[in-house]
Amino acid sequence: MRILHIVTLHTPDHAFGGPTRVALNLSKAQRAAGDDARVMALADGFPDGALPGHVEGVPVRLFRARHLLPVFEVSGITSATLLRTARRMMRGADLVHVHLMRDLVTLPAALIALATGTPLVVQTHGMVDPTENKAARITDLLGVRTVLRRADAVLHLTEAERLAVDAVAAPVPLTRTVRLVNGVRPQERKPGRAPGRPPTVLFLARIQERKRPEDFVAAMPHVLARRPDARFVLAGPDTGALPGALALARKLGVSASLDHVGPLDHEAVLAAGRNADVYVLPSIEEPLGVSVLEAMSVGTPVVITRTCGLAPDVADAGAGRVIDSRVGEDAANARAVAEAVLELLEPEAAEKAGRAAWELVHGRFTIEAVTAALRPTYEGVVRRRGAASSHRFNAPACHVT
Structure with missing residues (x-):
């Protein structure tokens, strides 16, 4: 055809x-x-x-x-x-x-x-x-x-x-x-985090207001209070929200723990997913994000909101955490992101959710x-x-x- x-x-x-x-x-x-x-x-x-x-x-x-x-x-x-x-x-x-x-x-x-x-x-x-x-x-x-x-x-x-x-x-x-x-290409499941490597939390999407990168940044102090060695990666092309996100990081005093890497090609997207321990997309509306699927395809558990089209699948499979996120409730949104990330950084939860994420993509979303x-x-x-x-x-x- x-x-x-x-x-x-x-x-x-x-x-x-x-x-x-x-x-x-x-x-x-x-x-x-x-x-x-x-x-x-x-x-x-x-x-x-x-x-x-x-x-x-x-x-x-x-x-x-x-x-x-x-x-x-x-x-x-x-x-x-x-x-x-x-x-x-x-x-x-x-x-x-x-x-x-x-x-x-x-x-x-x-x-x-x-x-x-x-x-x-x-x-x-x-x-x-x-x-x-x-x-x-x-x-x-x-x-x-x-x-x-x-x-x-x-x-x-x-x-x-x-x-x-x-x-x-x-x-x-x-x-x-x-x-x-x-759907996404099936990938090999990544190994667990090597001993001594700091935990890495990834936001990878267009950096725009609807995807709520500021919730990602606002969660950083809560995570760093318990995991001071954690690294946060902000990746993706800027479509208007990057200056605000970086300004918030400076205001909160967490810029030293945040790496802004800009847009990535497809292979670099997959590599970023492999290097991350948790993927976060606190978008208010996300029909069925390809970036979420790509993260799960390599075995990275995800934190997404209930308005994401993948929320029922992630929740049912145990492939990460599904959180509430509402416009105008920035403090609550940030705390919800942080709590979910901290849960998924625990070794047992990370192993279980990472395997579930990989199996979910390979079973239903190739x-x-x-x-x-x-x-x-x-x-x-x-x-x-x-x-x-x-x-x-x-x-x-x-x-x-």
């Missing part, structure tokens, strides 16, 4: 995070299974003339981002060349998988797929939900509702996301929704299992639409600038 994934943005520091990671992970697994899967996206932050034609072994078509509406940040970037090329490549695709958000890339691409009669699967990654934002509501009226209502399948991570997407599409109920979780679960949806879409199996991509897997 010839599959074209369309996602908004790819950058050298992986700042866009989840949707691009999911598109790459799915494409790698699909190609390993014999499909011709590739990814199309905007590119930003690359040197002139240096757009890659492959990312992690996946053929990509990248186009330089034009910042048409800077006030809307990622939602305001586009490329007319990308959209023209997408229309051409859709003629040779059996199916287009659009990682949809309210933007000027994936939304028009999905509308082009509808206009050209190309079988269309959309995946919203928790990015399309009811809102009072005027610009978003106009975008819904102009195209998002049409895409959701007419797509051949709409993928959701959780039941909460399904209800949210259905509310955006209202009053027309969506009948072609399919749950698809995120990218191979996710790809296999997605296959019947793809085949059903193509079958219903009567797409010819002899289609071909019309363009080579090289970049266009």
Whole structure:
């Protein structure tokens, strides 16, 4: 099967995070299974003339981002060349998988797929939900509702996301929704912490307000009071919250125990997980975080909040600790993070939760299992639409600038 994934943005520091990671992970697994899967996206932050034609072994078509509406940040970037090329490549695709958000890339691409009669699967990654934002509501009226209502399948991570997407599409109920979780590559389980090595606590995600990095930093004094040798690592691209987090560390007098390492590539992400004893993501809302799965894939127990889509799985498996976290209750949030971290730094709890985390990912969240679960949806879409199996991509897997 010839599959074209369309996602908004790819950058050298992986700042866009989840949707691009999911598109790459799915494409790698699909190609390993014999499909011709590739990814199309905007590119930003690359040197002139240096757009890659492959990312992690996946053929990509990248186009330089034009910042048409800077006030809307990622939602305001586009490329007319990308959209023209997408229309051409859709003629040779059996199916287009659009990682949809309210933007000027994936939304028009999905509308082009509808206009050209190309079988269309959309995946919203928790990015399309009811809102009072005027610009978003106009975008819904102009195209998002049409895409959701007419797509051949709409993928959701959780039941909460399904209800949210259905509310955006209202009053027309969506009948072609399919749950698809995120998946990661299975990894070898790491050994336990070597004697004499200080315990390490990791935050690895986009450093933005919604993910609550300040709760991570605010927990440090409580942990250091009992584990003064502990190290804390703050990793990931800054999307607005880094200055506040570092300022809080200085205010609390814990900067010497905090390492800010910036954005990491995929292999470095896995290495950071192996070097950590506990992974912390105190996000207020997190549909089904790939970074959480990657930490657990190497056997690192996690601390996440009840509003994370993985919370029931982590709690049931004993793969870490699930805590409450509420906006405006900073002191309580910090203490909850600290208590959970301290529990998981105890040798017996660390061994038990680390093994449970590794087994949870290997049993339910490998990218191979996710790809296999997605296959019947793809085949059903193509079958219903009567797409010819002899289609071909019309363009080579090289970049266009």
